[in-house]
Amino acid sequence: xxxxxxxxxxxxxxxxxxxxxxxxxxxxxxxxxxxxxxxxxxxxxxxxxxxxxxxxxxxxxxxxxxxxxxxxxxxxxxxxxxxxxxxxxxxxxxxxxxxxxxxxxxxxxxxxxxxxx
Amino acid sequence: xxxxxxxxxxxxxxxxxxxxxxxxxxxxxxxxxxxxxxxxxxxxxxxxxxxxxxxxxxxxxxxxxxxxxxxxxxxxxxxxxxxxxxxxxxxxxxxxxxxxxxxxxxxxxxxxxxx
Numbered sequence: 001x002x003x004x005x006x007x008x009x010x011x012x013x014x015x016x017x018x019x020x021x022x023x024x025x026x027x028x029x030x031x032x033x034x035x036x037x038x039x040x041x042x043x044x045x046x047x048x049x050x051x052x053x054x055x056x057x058x059x060x061x062x063x064x065x066x067x068x069x070x071x072x073x074x075x076x077x078x079x080x081x082x083x084x085x086x087x088x089x090x091x092x093x094x095x096x097x098x099x100x101x102x103x104x105x106x107x108x109x110x111x112x113x114x115x116x117x
Numbered sequence: 118x119x120x121x122x123x124x125x126x127x128x129x130x131x132x133x134x135x136x137x138x139x140x141x142x143x144x145x146x147x148x149x150x151x152x153x154x155x156x157x158x159x160x161x162x163x164x165x166x167x168x169x170x171x172x173x174x175x176x177x178x179x180x181x182x183x184x185x186x187x188x189x190x191x192x193x194x195x196x197x198x199x200x201x202x203x204x205x206x207x208x209x210x211x212x213x214x215x216x217x218x219x220x221x222x223x224x225x226x227x228x229x230x231x232x
Contacts, residue, residue, distance in 0.1 A: 034220060042225050043226055044210075051218045090160065103148065103150075103172075
């Protein structure tokens, strides 16, 4: 079974400061990891993914995430937050070893990011 | 940029009624999915669909649910007899190809309210 935990329901950060949104995962095999963002009245938008290779992955809008296998974490980061980054952020995982034809994503509960001007 | 679209944005129905939620996936995508999110809870996988058949479904996706790709563009989710606990936001998604490394692109969702 695969699962994702986002330990913070809400993160507040001042504009211009670095931000981190935390995510930890549990899979029986190796993970594919994803971050999505949801703005009000919009669908989930893909931000970035970790598949293999470099543990630091870069994505849209200046976001990046660091895969840490020993800590089973995939925290989302941005060096300088913008007010427009305020949204709901979801971490998701798929177990690579879950079998052919199994492509479902397992999501965390989401973290609301508020960037304060 | 191509995107997944869903209609309606909000559907209100009475318990026991049938509802059909509609989705138009991105045109060159081959895999299609439905997820749902009950208010305040996690986004949950319902079903995946490829080559005109279900490839995977969760325990939530019981006999009351069905999916169909009636033509080359639409992908639908039908709930035959709605229950109060079916009230949720339903998201359609599509991905370009097979393999879990391909990201899924989501629509804006349909909010289903069962009264």
